[in-house]
Amino acid sequence: MSGSEQTLEQILTLAATHFKVPREKLTADDDFFKTLGIDSLQALDLLTRLEHHFHVELPDYELQGVSDFRTLAQRIQARL
């Protein structure tokens, strides 16, 4: 598994745990606002959890225009 795939997998697992959604219901290209049933503030909350997990700092604007796990993983991977 490549680094970016591992990052993606970890994001999916973290999101499933944090928002109490079965992991198997989440896929890389899901619209996480819809799949997780969250608003943009809750998405920022997820970003904070991801920062702690990956030990990176992501400005809020990194989430602007992002709504699927795959792109989110790419943004995080770029800062690892």
Added chain:
Amino acid sequence: MLDLDQYSCLGAALRDALDRWPNEICLIESDRDKEKTRLTYSDFKEIALPLARALEDAELGRGDRAAIVMTNQSKWLISAYAIFYGGGVLVPLDYKLSAAEHLQLLAHSQAKFLVVEYHLWRAMMQSPEFRKHRVQTVLVTEAPLGADLAGAFRWEEFRRKGDPLFVPRQREDVACIVYSSGTGGRPKGCVLTHENYIEQCKSLTAWYPFWPGVRYLSILPTNHAIDFMVGFIGPFVCGACVVHLRTLRPEFVRDAFVRYRITYVSLVPMVLKNLERGLRAKFEALPAAQRFFLERLIAVNKALTRLHPNVRLSRMLLPQVHKAFGGGLEAIIVGGAFMEPATLQFFYDLGIPVANGYGLTEACTALTVNDLKPFRADTVGRPLPGVELRVMSPDEEGIGEVVVRSPTVMSQYLDDPELTAQTIVDGWLLTGDLGRFNGDGHLQLFGRKKNMIVTEGGKNIYPEDIETAFSRLPVKEYCVFAGDYLWKQRRLGKEMLVLVLRLEQNQEFGEGLRQEIETENRTLPDFKRVGGYFVWDRDFPRTASMKIKREVLAEEIRKAYSAAAVVAL
């Protein structure tokens, strides 16, 4: 507070504010838990005047348009000050728009200057439309060393020595062009004058005053009409302080309330609901005995503040709740979209007054605000001083279109006399919102007459602005409506856009098409997406120039189907 009757323009009022309270703190900027900037009015002046001089040397003149595309931060206000100082017209753009939309509105406004954060400028540079931009001078903030700025200047270095020339404007001159919507081909640039802003500031501060020592937490985007007024103009002309956060993470927002002992904050419903959710979760996690005790105290507070708020008493009754908000919160200002009464009441019962109101960009900031005499969660308050509101052609329930006449009403839509004439009739602004006055003069809203939605985040979304996202769908024709426009709901909240599809002859709606709709929908920002679709079985009525006759189509759909026909996405 400065006597605003003495001023003909925002630039002069702001200029005098800096001299009136030189030692008061006017700006604090914090990035997460690190404070980055703390400026007195005197410090602000020292930074802003060299920028104003550099803009003057770059030929910013009377009436020249200068756009700002930035998140909330001190450089936003410093730049706006310098633009007004030089007699410029400010064009505040929503930083959440796409780069293509920014470029479109820069072209429409004919902005000669642009102040922009680096990450937003970088996105514009990568847009195919970038080469066409005609902005003469671009100032980029916080650009990394060595970054390619495509000819733009670094904001931090764009300074000149020497006193800048102050350029006075008259009350009727344009102060700002604020886009209420319109990235889908017909931008709605509200042309707002110095008179509009000065009168709005007077009326709002008459009910919700600022004073030196007040700390206003700026969370709503500063380009938004509410934050521009209560997070810049209002505090500055009263010697108060604005606190900016570079992040909207809920944990840092909560922390800022306490760290800076915030006095006022403006929120859109989405953020208020987020706070409510957090508080309710905390209450539920309390041991049963503590929760019982808390509920009794809330009931006592509710009874004692039924007629009017008493923040000091509430702080004594519910100290833990108020400490979580810093202990100095006087009121939460809520606007930008419909807020459920239950949420407003929840906060009021905790002793936190909620100044919910109603306004639209076309009328500067606010038309009505809850005056808390008493608090009425089911209304949007009374008209502010100087605002004449009427309900036009009311039905048997007293509900009709809200129209307004006020010194805060815009002069026109930029370069669109036709739309202006449809919107401002005989001096009355037709709001497109349906309302009714109750017996004691509070306005209640019941839905919209116009084909648009307002999201919980306070964004106005017009169907025309998002339709092009679906242009690749393999269908005969399609259009987007606000769900409540098709089927009148007589309520606000949970508004949704609906995609109406007309299939080709013999075409069947299948899973493939549904997936294509989902894919195209996701090219839009989350707050602009359609919430459902609906297959219509007739050709769309069109004008001679082949434009869809939307009102006719809506009427046909309304007659043939109910809202239950919409399939959720």
